[in-house]
Amino acid sequence: xxxxxxxxxxxxxxxxxxxxxxxxxDICIQDGKIVESVTNPKVIDAExxxxxxxxxxxxxxxxxxxxxAGRIMRPEDERKGVEPKTKVCRVQSGYSIPNTFATGYRYAxxxxxxxxxxxxxxxxxxHTHEEMVDIPILDNAAMPLIDNNWMTMEYVKSGxxxxxxxxxAWIIKATKGYGVKVVxxxxxxxxxxxxxxxxxxxxxxxxxxxxxxxxxxxEANEKFEMPHSIHVHGNMLGHPGNYEVTTATYDLVKGIKxxxxxxxxxxxxxxxxxxxxxxxxxxxxxxxxxxDYINNxxxxxxxxxxxxxxxxxxxxxxxPMEYSLYQITGRKWTNHDVELETGSGITPFxxxxxxxxxxxxxxxGQELALLVKDPWxxxxxxxxxxxxPFIGYPIIISMLMSKKRREESAxxxxxxxxxxAELPSxxxxxxxxxxxxxTRGMAAKTLxxxxxxxxxxxxxxxxxVAVYDMSPEERDAxxxxxxxxxxxxxxxxxEIVVKDGEVVATPPGRTIFVTPECDDKLMDEMMVTLKxxxxxxxxxTFNNYPVQDAYLPHPYEIKAPWxxx
Amino acid sequence: MQTxxxxxxxxxxxxxxxxxxxVDALTPDKLFGKSEAELNAVNVWWGNREExxxxxxxxxxxxxxxxxxxxxxxxxxxxxxxxxxxxxxxAGEIEARGxxxxxxxxxxxxxxxxxxGNADCWAGREMRGGELxxxxxxxxxxxxxxxxxxxxxxxxKVTVNGNAGELVGQYMTGGExxxxxxxxxxxxxxxxxxKITIEGDAELFGPDMTGGExVMKGKVxxxxxxxxxxxxxxxxxxxxxxxxxxxxxGEKKAKxxxxxx
Numbered sequence: 001x002x003x004x005x006x007x008x009x010x011x012x013x014x015x016x017x018x019x020x021x022x023x024x025x026d027i028c029i030q031d032g033k034i035v036e037s038v039t040n041p042k043v044i045d046a047e048x049x050x051x052x053x054x055x056x057x058x059x060x061x062x063x064x065x066x067x068x069a070g071r072i073m074r075p076e077d078e079r080k081g082v083e084p085k086t087k088v089c090r091v092q093s094g095y096s097i098p099n100t101f102a103t104g105y106r107y108a109x110x111x112x113x114x115x116x117x118x119x120x121x122x123x124x125x126x127h128t129h130e131e132m133v134d135i136p137i138l139d140n141a142a143m144p145l146i147d148n149n150w151m152t153m154e155y156v157k158s159g160x161x162x163x164x165x166x167x168x169a170w171i172i173k174a175t176k177g178y179g180v181k182v183v184x185x186x187x188x189x190x191x192x193x194x195x196x197x198x199x200x201x202x203x204x205x206x207x208x209x210x211x212x213x214x215x216x217x218x219e220a221n222e223k224f225e226m227p228h229s230i231h232v233h234g235n236m237l238g239h240p241g242n243y244e245v246t247t248a249t250y251d252l253v254k255g256i257k258x259x260x261x262x263x264x265x266x267x268x269x270x271x272x273x274x275x276x277x278x279x280x281x282x283x284x285x286x287x288x289x290x291x292d293y294i295n296n297x298x299x300x301x302x303x304x305x306x307x308x309x310x311x312x313x314x315x316x317x318x319x320p321m322e323y324s325l326y327q328i329t330g331r332k333w334t335n336h337d338v339e340l341e342t343g344s345g346i347t348p349f350x351x352x353x354x355x356x357x358x359x360x361x362x363x364x365g366q367e368l369a370l371l372v373k374d375p376w377x378x379x380x381x382x383x384x385x386x387x388x389p390f391i392g393y394p395i396i397i398s399m400l401m402s403k404k405r406r407e408e409s410a411x412x413x414x415x416x417x418x419x420x421a422e423l424p425s426x427x428x429x430x431x432x433x434x435x436x437x438x439t440r441g442m443a444a445k446t447l448x449x450x451x452x453x454x455x456x457x458x459x460x461x462x463x464x465v466a467v468y469d470m471s472p473e474e475r476d477a478x479x480x481x482x483x484x485x486x487x488x489x490x491x492x493x494x495e496i497v498v499k500d501g502e503v504v505a506t507p508p509g510r511t512i513f514v515t516p517e518c519d520d521k522l523m524d525e526m527m528v529t530l531k532x533x534x535x536x537x538x539x540x541t542f543n544n545y546p547v548q549d550a551y552l553p554h555p556y557e558i559k560a561p562w563x564x565x
Numbered sequence: 566m567q568t569x570x571x572x573x574x575x576x577x578x579x580x581x582x583x584x585x586x587x588v589d590a591l592t593p594d595k596l597f598g599k600s601e602a603e604l605n606a607v608n609v610w611w612g613n614r615e616e617x618x619x620x621x622x623x624x625x626x627x628x629x630x631x632x633x634x635x636x637x638x639x640x641x642x643x644x645x646x647x648x649x650x651x652x653x654x655x656a657g658e659i660e661a662r663g664x665x666x667x668x669x670x671x672x673x674x675x676x677x678x679x680x681x682g683n684a685d686c687w688a689g690r691e692m693r694g695g696e697l698x699x700x701x702x703x704x705x706x707x708x709x710x711x712x713x714x715x716x717x718x719x720x721x722k723v724t725v726n727g728n729a730g731e732l733v734g735q736y737m738t739g740g741e742x743x744x745x746x747x748x749x750x751x752x753x754x755x756x757x758x759x760k761i762t763i764e765g766d767a768e769l770f771g772p773d774m775t776g777g778e779x780v781m782k783g784k785v786x787x788x789x790x791x792x793x794x795x796x797x798x799x800x801x802x803x804x805x806x807x808x809x810x811x812x813x814x815g816e817k818k819a820k821x822x823x824x825x826x
Contacts, residue, residue, distance in 0.1 A: 076713030331715075 111466025227448025269305025308388020593657020
C-alpha cells in the first residue's frame with residue numbers, strides 16, 4: 001500500500017455501483033483507500049479520459065495444478081510471449097498460459113486489480129496459493145471444487161444438507177478458499193468409470209444425480225452468509241443441443257432463497273452451454289433461449305466465456321469433456337485424477353474463423369452479452385484460457401461497443417454465422433457504463449466483494465483505479481481496443497503500478513478468503529465421517545491437509561456466519 | 566557485391582566457460598545499408614549481456630551492395646559457441662568458416678548459408694525457405710520443429726555433406742533435405758510433407774509419418790515395422806521398394822512414402 005495522497009483530476013468517471021455514469025469528477029486517494037478529499041496530493045491529470053474502478057474478473061484459470069500442467073505440456077505457448085526482464089518486471093513468457101509474472105503484469109495493464117481463480121482442486125490448494133502469491137499486483141481468491149467430492153455425494157445421497165454445509169465449511173477453511181465451485185457435477189467422478197453424466201443420470205456407485213448435487217449444494221451454501229452463490233459449470237459442456245440441460249440446471253435453484261440480494265447460482269462460461277442442434281453438422285446458437293431465461297428470472301447470473309479466435313489451451317476439471325475435445329483434434333492431451341475430490345483434463349485448441357462451429361461459438365459469447373437486457377446479470381470472461389486468453393478482453397469490449405466491427409469480422413468468417421447465429425441481426429451497442437458493469441461492477445457485487453472495497457470508487461473503497469487513454473466519445477473500435485489493452489494509469493491500493501502502458505511497480509496482491517462459521521455439533525458429527533475418509537482413502541493425513549497461514553502472506557478474511565433460521 | 570567479414574575476437578572465447586554469442590541480429594537483410602560504424606554498434610547477446618558487435622568481432626567491409634541479396638557475411642574465428650547464425654534471414658549469403666553452435670539457419674526464409682564445418686543441434690529448425698549447406702556433420706534435430714510445435718521445416722533446401730544426428734526433419738511439412746552420409750535414428754518422425762534423401766545408412770526412419778517421402782539410398786539398419794510394401798518403383802533410374810505408412814497412425818493417415826533399396 002502506498003503512503004500519501006493521490007488526486008486523479010478531471011477524469012470522466014464510470015462507477016456503476018455508485019451510479020456514476022460518465023461524470024467529470026476528481027478521485028481522491030489516501031493510504032490506499034478512496035477518500036472524500038485530500039490536502040497535499042500528487043496529481044494525476046486525467047483530463048477528458050475514461051476513469052473506472054480496477055477491473056474484477058469473476059472467472060479465470062490463472063494458478064494451480066492444471067495451469068502449471070498446461071505450461072509444462074506446451075513449451076510452444078511459453079515461447080510466444082517471451083519478454084526479457086526490466087528494472088521492474090521479471091521475465092515473462094506465454095500467451096494462453098502465461099507465467100505468474102506475466103499474468104499479473106498483463107491484467108494490470110488492462111486495468112484489472114482482482115482475479116478469481118475459478119477452480120482449485122482442494123488437494124492442490126497449496127500449489128494454487130503458492131502461484132497466487134507469485135502473481136504480482138493482483139488481489140485474488142480461489143474457489144475449491146466441491147461437487148464431485150465423495151463426502152459431498154454421500155451427504156447428497158443421505159439428504160443431510162446441514163452436514164453437507166459443515167463439510168463445505170471445513171473444506172473452504174482448509175483450502176483458504178472463497179466459495180463453492182461446481183464443475184460437471186457427477187460427470188467428473190463418472191469419468192473415473194470412463195463415463196459422463198447428463199443432468200439426471202445416476203453417478204456410478206454413489207447413485208445420486210447431478211441435479212441433486214447442484215440443488216443440495218445450492219441449499220447448503222445459503223446456510224451461511226456466503227458472499228458468493230454456488231459457482232456452476234454445468235453438465236454437458238460443449239455438446240451440441242446442451243442448452244436445455246443449461247436451463248434445467250438454472251431451474252434447480254429457483255426455490256432457494258439467497259441470504260442477501262444476489263442470485264442463488266452463478267452459471268459460468270455460458271457460451272459453452274448455449275448450443276442447439278444435435279450434431280456438429282447442424283450445430284447452432286441458442287443464446288437467444290438462454291438470454292430469454294436470464295431476462296425473465298433473477299435467481300441466476302452468468303458470465304460469457306466469449307471466444308477469442310486463435311490458438312489457446314483448454315483446461316478444466318471436466319475430464320470427459322477434455323477427452324472429447326482431444327478426440328476431435330488429435331492433439332496432445334493430459335488427464336489428472338485428484339483422489340476423492342475431482343479430476344481434470346488439458347488439451348490445446350485452435351478457434352478458427354474458417355470453421356463453422358468455431359464461428360458460431362464466437363458469435364454466441366457476444367450474443368449473450370447483447371441479448372441479456374440487464375448488464376448486472378452478466379460478466380465479461382473468456383473462461384481464460386478455455387475460450388481464449390484474458391489478453392483478448394479488449395477485443396470483446398470493442399466488438400460489444402461497435403456493430404460496425406462485428407459486421408466487418410463476420411464478413412471474414414464462415415458464412416454459418418449468417419444462418420445459424422443471431423449476431424449479425426443484433427444492433428445493440430454497449431456504452432462505457434455497461435462495459436464498466438460487465439468488467440467490474442457486476443463481478444464485485446456478485447462475488448460479494450463490493451462491500452470489501454472492490455469494483456467501485458465510493459469513499460472507503462480500495463484505491464484501485466484504471467485510467468484509460470481514450471475519450472468517452474471514442475467510437476473507433478481499434479482505438480477502443482488499444483485503450484483497454486494498455487491503460488494510461490493503473491492504480492492498485494493507491495500505488496501507481498502502470499503508467500503509459502508500462503508496468504512501473506509490482507507490489508504484492510492480497511489473497512481474499514472466506515471463513516464459513518459452522519455449528520460445533522454439526523462439525524463434530526461431520527468430522528467422524530471425514531476422518532474415516534482420510535484414514536481409508538486419502539494419500540495425505542488429516543492433520544497435513546489444511547493450508548497453513550504461511551501460504552497467505554497477505555491475507556484478507558471474510559467471515560460467513562451460520563444463519564440461524 | 567559487398568562482403569562483411571566478422572572475425573570473432575580470441576578474447577571472447579578465452580574464458581573458463583566459453584559464453585555463447587547469439588548472432589541472429591547479424592543477417593544480410595538486417596545489416597544491408599549500414600555503415601561500418603553502424604555495423605560495429607549492432608547489439609548482439611553475449612550470455613546475458615547485450616554487447617556491440619564491434620566489441621566481440623573485428624569488422625571489415627569490402628565493396629557495395631544495391632540490395633540485401635548482394636550482401637555476403639563471412640564469419641571467422643572460433644565459431645563453436647556462436648549460436649543462431651542466420652536465424653530468420655531473408656536474403657543474401659552467410660559463410661561460416663568453421664564449426665558452428667546451435668540453431669544455425671533456424672526459421673530462415675531466404676538466401677543461402679554455407680557452413681564450412683560441423684553444425685550443432687537444431688540447424689535449419691523450422692526453416693521456411695532459402696538454402697543451407699553444411700559441409701561437415703549436422704547434430705540432432707536438423708530441420709526439426711522446436712519443442713511442442715506442430716510444424717518443423719516448411720520450405721527450402723538443406724544439404725549435409727557428412728552425417729546427421731537423430732530426428733532429422735521432425736514434423737517436417739515441406740522442403741527438401743539431402744544427407745550425404747548416415748542419419749541417426751528417427752529421421753522424418755511425424756513428417757507430413759517434403760522430401761528427405763539419405764545416401765548413407767539409417768535406422769527406424771519415418772515413424773508416425775503421415776505424408777511426404779524418404780528416399781533411402783544406403784543400408785537400412787532397421788526398418789519400421791508399421792509400413793506396408795506397395796510395389797517396386799524406379800526413382801532416377803534406380804529401382805526401389807516402395808512402402809506406405811506409418812500405419813501406427815491409422816489406416817486413413819498412413820500417407821507417407823518410403824523408398825528403400
